[in-house]
Amino acid sequence: MRPNPVKRLLRSGKPAVGTWLSLGDITAARFMARSGLDWLTVDIEHSLVGIETAVHIFGAVADAGCTVLARVPANKHDHIKRVLDNGGHGVVVPMVCTKAEATDAIAACLYPPQGNRSVGGSVHALNWGATSNDYYAQANDEIAVILQCEHIDSVRNFDEIYGNKRIDAVFVGPNDLAASMRDANGTPPSPAVFQQALDDIMAGCKRLGVAPGIHTFGVEEAKQKIAAGWQFIAVASELKFMVDGAKQVVDSLGLGKGADLAKY
Numbered sequence: 001m002r003p004n005p006v007k008r009l010l011r012s013g014k015p016a017v018g019t020w021l022s023l024g025d026i027t028a029a030r031f032m033a034r035s036g037l038d039w040l041t042v043d044i045e046h047s048l049v050g051i052e053t054a055v056h057i058f059g060a061v062a063d064a065g066c067t068v069l070a071r072v073p074a075n076k077h078d079h080i081k082r083v084l085d086n087g088g089h090g091v092v093v094p095m096v097c098t099k100a101e102a103t104d105a106i107a108a109c110l111y112p113p114q115g116n117r118s119v120g121g122s123v124h125a126l127n128w129g130a131t132s133n134d135y136y137a138q139a140n141d142e143i144a145v146i147l148q149c150e151h152i153d154s155v156r157n158f159d160e161i162y163g164n165k166r167i168d169a170v171f172v173g174p175n176d177l178a179a180s181m182r183d184a185n186g187t188p189p190s191p192a193v194f195q196q197a198l199d200d201i202m203a204g205c206k207r208l209g210v211a212p213g214i215h216t217f218g219v220e221e222a223k224q225k226i227a228a229g230w231q232f233i234a235v236a237s238e239l240k241f242m243v244d245g246a247k248q249v250v251d252s253l254g255l256g257k258g259a260d261l262a263k264y
Helices: 005-011 026-032 051-063 077-085 099-109 123-127 132-142 152-156 158-162 174-180 191-208 219-227 238-252
Strands: 016-021 039-043 067-071 090-093 144-149 169-172 211-216 232-237
Touching: 005 016, 005 067, 016 026, 016 067, 016 238, 026 039, 026 051, 026 238, 039 051, 051 067, 051 077, 051 123, 067 144, 077 090, 077 099, 077 123, 090 099, 099 144, 099 158, 123 132, 144 158, 152 158, 152 174, 152 191, 158 191, 169 191, 169 232, 174 191, 191 211, 211 219, 219 232, 232 238
Parallel strands: 016 039, 016 232, 039 067, 067 090, 090 144, 144 169, 169 211, 211 232
Antiparallel strands: none
């Protein structure tokens, strides 16, 4: 069975860099899978992507030799089971705020006796270059389990929530984390207060021996986070790459319409 290189990078303390697939476009995913990024995550939480499109993207990315993950719509057993049964190499689970939620997410990723994932499917083995028997025997060791920390309550209770050794990375959603830190009037946290929350997450990951991860919005920010010790690094999205490229052309030619693309 094909090993999961992302798990190995994270376990060795090295960065694993990828991006979000949010357009639901199979052809774009095929090209992105050959870009040299370590992984691609199909965003099923906030995008228009449905399960059928996601499954085709899983196959296109896996066939190109890249690691494909799925951010599920919510921390529910059926969501996790479905993306894994259809060939995802791992899951990103949003808004994990309690120990029970973390335990449930991990259990849904693993076959018994380690978890409660049910046995079924066929595409999963295909995307791992394995027989079904090999997949069932080895999937628990290869599936990447990435839980998101995107609420200040998760930061405050970090060790209790993320202390399970089956977690490969704790991934910060900066926008939701900042939103959860607004005061009663809706004022966002100051940069210093928000940075302290990130520092607390990093310290918690070091204590627990789990890889810290974060979404970044460009190359320079990604470089800074890697230098600071963050490992599971998302850089923007394929949509952001596209509109940034278009904006560069428009601005370079002096067409005067680039400002409209800045909001995406």
